[in-house]
Amino acid sequence: MPRFLVRTFLFALAALALQAQQTEVVLSASSSAKLVLGMAPPKLSGLEEAQVATEFTAVLKRDLDETGVFAVLQERLPADSAPAKAWKEAGAQWLLSLRLARAATGELTLDASALDTAAEKAVFTKPYKADRLVPLRRLAHALADDLVARLTGERGVASSRVVFIRQMAPGVKELFQIDRDGANLIQLTRHGSLTLSPTVAADGRLAYVTYKGGAPEIWGQRRRDGAHEKLYPASGSGGMVSSPAWSPDGRRLAFVQGDRRGNSDIMVLDLDSGRARRLTDGNGINTEPSWNPNGTQIAFTSDREGGPQVFLMQDDGSNLRRLTAEGMYNASPAWSPNGAMIAYVSRFEGKFDLFIYKLGEGKAYQITTGVSTSESPAWSPDERRLVFTSNRFGSMQIFTTDLSGRQVVRMTELSGCQSPRWTRGR
């Protein structure tokens, strides 16, 4: 009996240790304590308070909350008589004062300044001007991005966008784009067919797979804002074609081509010459290529050793090595924008969870947990969050999470979504 107790105790300890290791996912980007930003109601002229509250203040607060570096404190404190002191007592480290005006011509001006409440000196001052066609929310995004830049040295991603695939009808999927805050949904393709696997180059050019011609083909833009045209195959049918991925310099496309013997190989298409080169060796399934940020290596999924696992190789196919060690089904690698991490999915009990492999440590960390599935991770441009799809509210919708997995936010309530890609380029 005592031996049993001891064993139980040891097991519990081990479980705790495991738990500790599992939850100790707080990465440097999100681990720093958040800066408390006091936000007084903006001073307005020529604008209605209710409109500003919903289209500006609420948007700005959400943007800042989701940066992971600011905690917004909204109080109706006197802003004129010794404001810094009152806000400091309320807990604010910075105080953000805003003056928003709409001229008779419709032009918007925003004067934003932030004050360090302890040192009582300005840390941020910036005027914004926008013509009447620019919605208030875009001003809020720009301000949020500038505040993050001031604090961390890198612009935030409030002005960024997410490109994704959505089902219109059975067998018909199209490409869409949405602002990072879930507003401004735009349909990008009208092929009336299966359209899959979007990829966005750094300059915003799209590429994707569409079945509009019967067999799958890679379509996309050769020039920024250019027309969508067929990129591969140049003529005839290329068999199974899937999973295009722009190289970081936007001159090459990694993609997958399946043959009639059932193998799938990673290929790289040089857009200028039109030549495609095979990188893997026709050994089982090789798919889901993802470039490292300087375009010298590719992470991909392969079942060459049994089940699907994540592998790495040079961009000429050499130096092949397996990355993921645990689990029977690891797939969907996404190399982080700074190159130090690879997000992927791992299957457990019939559903997927997001993991991050930290290349420096050689260790994987679990990000999402729960009974619902989390799939298709893609990095935010600032590497602070992941966008992914999940069925936690029924149908597949788009969510973002910080790298600890604690702050999961639903981006849109659109159902039937897949393959989100996060970009600053559009």
Next chain:
Amino acid sequence: MRYGTYLVPAAIVLTLGSLACKPPKTAEQIKQETQAAFNEGYQAFKDGKARETNPYLSEKEAKENPHKMQGWYEGWDKAKADKDAADKVAAEKAAADEAARKAAAEKAAAEEAARKAAEAEKAAAYQKAAEAALKTIHFDFDKSDIKEGDRALLQGIADFMKAYPAAKVEIEGHCDERGTNEYNLALGNRRAAAALAYLKTLGVDEARFTTISYGKEKPLCTEAKEACWSQNRRGEFKLK
């Protein structure tokens, strides 16, 4: 001035009168005109543009003296009779030709209809045979092996392909929702390839097949349970 009152109107009357009255035609003139008119009319007749009226007879006169119309053109009657006879022969011949053509067209149409019916029947038989033979096969999770129970179905497809040597078929590979979109596209390709390889062992030319993978993008059933997943892990065969 006194004579002017008479002279001026008289001058006017004389002038107008001399303008209004033509000198009477001589017999020679009339003969010439008549000959000219005849010539004109005869020429017109020869050209097939014969006049029907005598321009030198008033309508009333022509009615009262039909012989003047009759006798106007020399040879009119014969030429007309000849032409009428020729026209009649031609019309009869045309009618006969038309009848013959119609009969031939009817015969051709009947033949065409019969041929079409036969063709439709053949196509219907082909469709029916295709429908009977091109059955969906199924796969185990993350597998692409042909199941024992599906071998008879593939044999049926091979028999159909042999019975209809012109038939071409697309093999579709599909997967269930568990697995990433891209991996499932590759897996669907492998399933289609497995079916293709098996059909090849049954002696069907592989060039008559195309393969395509839809991964998990075209499920038959969308509930998250095995009964649904097993339906979705499939290979379909479609006439091309």
